[in-house]
Amino acid sequence: QVQLHQSGPGLVKPSQTLSLTCAISGDSVSRSSAAWNWIRQSPSRGLEWLGRTYYRSNWYNDYAISVKSRISINADTSKNQFSLQLNSVTPEDTAVYYCARRSIAVTGAFDYWGQGSLVTVSS
Amino acid sequence: QSVLAQPPSASGTPGQRVTISCSGSSSNIGINTVSWYHQLPGTAPKLLIYSDNQRPSGVPDRFSGSKSGTSASLAISGLQSEDEGDYYCAAWDDSLNGYVVFGGGTKLTVL
Secondary structure: OOOEEEOOEEEOOOOEEEEEEEEEEOOOOOOEEEEEEEEEEOOEEEEEEEEEEOOOOEEEEOOOOOOOOOOEEEOOOOOOEEEEEEOOHHHHHHHEEEEEEHHHHHHEEEEEEEOOOOEEEOO | OOOOOOOOOOEEEOOOOEEEEOOOOOOOOOOOOOEEEEOOOOOHHHHEEOOOOOOOOOOOEEEEEEEEEEEEEEEEEEOOOOHEEEEEEEOOOHHHHHHHHEEEEEEEOOO
16 A cells, blocks of 8 residues: 655745655655656645656656746655755745655556645744 | 636535536646546545546545546535535646646535
């Protein structure tokens, strides 16, 4: 059974960097038929896909245009996890952040999700 | 303003059939598959439908999906109290604005 477990601080100051980690069990971050995503949810923006990392002989990343200049998603194969870094945060980045697997087995839908992490941007 | 348009609310009585619509465009639903998710308060979304009309294992056949042109629908038959919650559609978008886009969500109430 695939499980995704998120960790990271729940409070970040404006202009600082938001960092979250998603630990994977029951699957491999390097599996070539999956992509590992970050999605956030807020009352004002709804569900918003932020980006993904995936391995296809090499590592690739894709990011949403709305955060492309501030985001970095990286995989750590030694720990079988992936991480999100969002720089220069503002209160508008306050949201529940989810990690999620996107799998070819379900034609690219998000079939497993982390438990969610509420991140508040406030001084 | 979400890229995919859903009605904000829907309701039905136990045993009834309800449908939830999801309207998109030629850059998303018109050319890519649709997935549907169910979310209970305080929990992560759960995959209900993928590839327009396919159910993952464990999802009851009371849930079905369909698509026509740039619109998709989720139907729930034999409505049960545990079906309450928020429902979201999603699709890959080939425009410059992003990769995956979601609907704004429909809150389903079982009366």
